[in-house]
Amino acid sequence: MRKKIAAANWKMHLNWDEAKELIKQLLDQNPAIPPLHQVIIAVPFPYLGMAAQLISGRSGFAIAAQNCYHKSSGAYTGEVSSSMLASMAIRYCIIGHSERRKYQQETPAQLSEKLQLCFSQAITPIFCCGEPLTIRENGDPCDYVRSQLSDSLFPLTPEQIAQLIIAYEPIWAIGTGKTASSAQAQEMHLAIRNYLTSTYGSVIAEAIPILYGGSVKGNNADAIFTNPDIDGGLVGGASLNAVEFTAIINALPQ
Ligand code: PEP
Numbered sequence: 358m359r360k361k362i363a364a365a366n367w368k369m370h371l372n373w374d375e376a377k378e379l380i381k382q383l384l385d386q387n388p389a390i391p392p393l394h395q396v397i398i399a400v401p402f403p404y405l406g407m408a409a410q411l412i413s414g415r416s417g418f419a420i421a422a423q424n425c426y427h428k429s430s431g432a433y434t435g436e437v438s439s440s441m442l443a444s445m446a447i448r449y450c451i452i453g454h455s456e457r458r459k460y461q462q463e464t465p466a467q468l469s470e471k472l473q474l475c476f477s478q479a480i481t482p483i484f485c486c487g488e489p490l491t492i493r494e495n496g497d498p499c500d501y502v503r504s505q506l507s508d509s510l511f512p513l514t515p516e517q518i519a520q521l522i523i524a525y526e527p528i529w530a531i532g533t534g535k536t537a538s539s540a541q542a543q544e545m546h547l548a549i550r551n552y553l554t555s556t557y558g559s560v561i562a563e564a565i566p567i568l569y570g571g572s573v574k575g576n577n578a579d580a581i582f583t584n585p586d587i588d589g590g591l592v593g594g595a596s597l598n599a600v601e602f603t604a605i606i607n608a609l610p611q
Pocket of ligand 1: 366526531573592594
């Protein structure tokens, strides 16, 4: 059985007090989190320690970083390494979000390095992939995503890839209010799983959680999550509201 995951991506939102309040509100909602479910909250770097402290002792919750640098340490002013995250007991890190690929020009080679650095610190990467609108409308979205996987993921060993979480996030659906249809999302998730199978075998491919991201809300999560190859969601906007995010957590398949 694969893990079912609701992951929040707060991006660069909320000040300190708002961040604290949102975690408290979410914990107060007391969402049901059975053993195979996981709630992950990716907060801005300065809030990692505070957020980790607030969720400590609450089973099913974990805190993630939204990024780490592609070098292990050194004179890289303003950057944060995977070993720094590990030293704070952070166990998850988003890698390759489309906003970072776009605004920070992150390259597939850098993403590969980040993945290796996460694994070296026993941090589970949440690796993001997804096609832009032009490819969805005029190209081959599955082929585009397959290239993203083979460029950054396929240097991984079978042992490493078995520890990974993948998030399929069509860029045209992120923060736009447009979601992929349930059928479009399932088609891509199956293509991703088939591609993983062809490279690493079915035992590993069947064990990797593949999350959908792109305007997931409380009122559409159910329809998306019922698909057999969709193991939960990576949620931006709707994760900034405790009630809404709780509805998404509660929509995870049992
Ligand atoms: C995201 O940032 O990963 C995301 C999916 O955002 P939203 O849910 O707002 O589309």
